[in-house]
Amino acid sequence: MITGHFGLAAGVKSGARQVPLWALMLATVWLDVLFVPLVLAGVEGFEDAPGTDGGYGDGIIHADWTHSLAGALLIAGLTGWLCIRWWGRLGGLTIGAVVFSHWVLDLLVHRADMPVLPGDLGDLPRLGFGLWQHHVLTAAIEAALLLAGAMLYHRAARRTGGPIARVNLITALIVAGGAVTLGLDLAGL
Known part of the structure; x- marks a missing residue:
């Protein structure tokens, strides 16, 4: 869902002029950025779902800290609070919401592998609607x-009166970058 995350960030930028696009792009994958060192430390991880070939969407994610509902809310809140310093209250709230949007989009695609509480405290039922199976x-x-986000970004950026060549270049980079990540996902890389 990396491509979808980036598309959402580009779309949010259309209404959040005070927050740089790079910050929104980083915020939308912030849970995954924090996931990587925990994977390297053996705290979180992933595996292929039984009976799959390990391709696009065939994984079970063991992200019991970064991708738990409460953990994602905590990370989003702390990140948003820290960002108030640079982009004001509205900018911090926007960053926090974009960080949490990652969890919402993952809820749609993940199998039921996302815990409610950090560390799967209470052993509650795991969440996920499993769209990755399709x-x-x-x-x-x-x-x-991706396309909706890029279109919203492009339209808003043109209204601000910035150089059209720059607006077109950034929009093209958003679409090309998203296409590459989606292609890599589909190729199983």
């Missing part, structure tokens, strides 16, 4: 999010 549908949703 590869073509998930890829289409990601592509739609």
Whole structure:
């Protein structure tokens, strides 16, 4: 869902002029950024779902800290609070919401592997609607999010009166970057 996350961030930028696009792009994958060192430390991880070939969407994610509902809310709140210093209250709230949007989009695509509480405290039922099991549908949703976000960004950036060549270049980079990540996902890389 990386492509979908980036599309959402580009779309948010259309209404959040005070927050730089790079900050929104980083915020939208912040849970995954924090996931990486925990994977390297053996605290979190992933595996192929039984009976799958390990391709696009065929993983079970063991992200019991970064991708738990309460953990994602805590990370989003802390990140938003820290960002108030640079982009004001509205900018911090925007960053926090974009960080949490990662969890919401992951809820749609993940199998039921996302815990409610950090560390799977209480052993509550795990969450996830499992759209990743429908590869073509998930890829289409990601592509739609990317294109909608890029279009919203482009339209808003043109209204601000910035150099059209720069607006076109950034929009093209958003679409190209999203297409590359979606292609890599579909190729299983």
